[in-house]
Amino acid sequence: MRIAYDIIGNKEKSIALLGVSVKNPKKTAKEIMKRHKSVKSVLQKLSERKDTFRLYPCKLLAGEKNTEVIHKEYGYFLKLDPQKAYFSPRESTERQRIAGMVKPREEVLVMFSGVCPYPIAIAKRQILVSKIYAVELNPAANKYALENVKLNNLEKKIVPILKDVRKAKEVGKVDRIIMPLVEKAIDYLDIAFSHSKKGTIIHLYGLSKEDKFKDLEEKVKKIAKKHKIKYKIVGRQDVLPYAPRIQKVRIDIKIF
Numbered sequence: 001m002r003i004a005y006d007i008i009g010n011k012e013k014s015i016a017l018l019g020v021s022v023k024n025p026k027k028t029a030k031e032i033m034k035r036h037k038s039v040k041s042v043l044q045k046l047s048e049r050k051d052t053f054r055l056y057p058c059k060l061l062a063g064e065k066n067t068e069v070i071h072k073e074y075g076y077f078l079k080l081d082p083q084k085a086y087f088s089p090r091e092s093t094e095r096q097r098i099a100g101m102v103k104p105r106e107e108v109l110v111m112f113s114g115v116c117p118y119p120i121a122i123a124k125r126q127i128l129v130s131k132i133y134a135v136e137l138n139p140a141a142n143k144y145a146l147e148n149v150k151l152n153n154l155e156k157k158i159v160p161i162l163k164d165v166r167k168a169k170e171v172g173k174v175d176r177i178i179m180p181l182v183e184k185a186i187d188y189l190d191i192a193f194s195h196s197k198k199g200t201i202i203h204l205y206g207l208s209k210e211d212k213f214k215d216l217e218e219k220v221k222k223i224a225k226k227h228k229i230k231y232k233i234v235g236r237q238d239v240l241p242y243a244p245r246i247q248k249v250r251i252d253i254k255i256f
Contacts, residue, residue: 003028006089008082009069011038017082018044018061029061040064043082053138054086054112054181073117076124076152078144080115085141087115091180094239094250095121098178098203104128106175109195111135111165111188116145116158118178123157132158133174135165166191173197179204182248186216189223193255196229202253205239207246212236216251230256 005028006017016032016039018025029042041063045056060067068081073092080087099122102108106129110118113134123129136142142162149158161168165188177192179185182205192202206216213236224231235252242248 005032007036007039008071008080008087008089009038010072013040013069014038014071015041015043015063015067015069015082017056017058018042020045020047026061029063033062041067043067049086049183053141054114055083055138056086058083070151074121074124076120077148078115078117078120079147079151080144081140085115085138085144087117090240091117092121094237096125097237098122099125101201102126102129102176105130108132108176108178109135109171109174109192110178110180111185111192112137112179112181113145113160114138114141116148116160118180119145119158120148120152120154123154124152129157133161133168133171134158135161135163135168135171137162137164171195173200175200177202181205182207182242186219186223189220190227193224193227193229196255198255200255201234202255203250204253205248205250207242208249209246212247213249213251216249220251220253232256 007014009015022028025044032042033039042061043058044061046059047057049056067083071078095118102122113136116134119132119134142160145160149155174195185205232254233251234254237250239248239250
């Protein structure tokens with residue numbers, strides 16, 4: 001069965017998430033549950049993400065109605081329900097890349113932080129990180145974030161904040177900013193600049209077609225010019241395929 005799908009959860013209980021265009025979805029769901037004994041539910045995305053909270057509208061194809069699970073990756077745990085909060089298990093490697101860049105005593109801001117996968121990955125890998133602010137607009141995702149911080153014993157390191165990131169005034173200037181909202185992160189770059197100081201690193205995610213990073217970098221240039229920000233691109237990363245001939249990418253911006 002050569003069908004792409006995500007499995008979220010652990011060895012005891014997990015769910016499978018199918019894409020929009022899968023043919024014979026109910027038959028496929030039964031095959032997945034037969035192959036993976038831990039899968040207790042199979043969901044199918046009905047469309048791409050559209051709403052403010054970045055959720056895929058889903059249909060239950062098979063199994064239990066309760067689709068809340070505890071996902072395990074790299075030794076930490078993330079409790080979530082993909083019908084209530086966005087989460088991608090495919091980004092676990094990228095989370096580790098970012099976590100590996102964080103230095104001791106840094107203060108970090110994670111925008112659009114969801115159920116807290118980036119903050120937890122960072123705090124677990126860089127145990128000397130000073131503070132991580134996790135700002136999220138979705139109340140359900142923030143609720144899971146609070147639970148996940150406790151679940152991983154990181155209450156002293158991570159501060160979940162339920163707010164529009166434009167209104168998170170309690171967050172001051174930080175050393176590192178992560179912007180994983182791939183479709184719209186660029187629209188919040190001015191906010192990232194407002195939380196930056198000399199030496200701040202901004203990890204900005206976006207979408208690239210044939211031009212690789214050119215289009216995204218041109219947008220950064222215009223916004224930086226408007227806000228009189230001096231910067232340098234210090235890193236570029238292909239992250240994941242997003243759609244046919246479209247790639248999710250990251251550029252790393254250092255403020256001067």
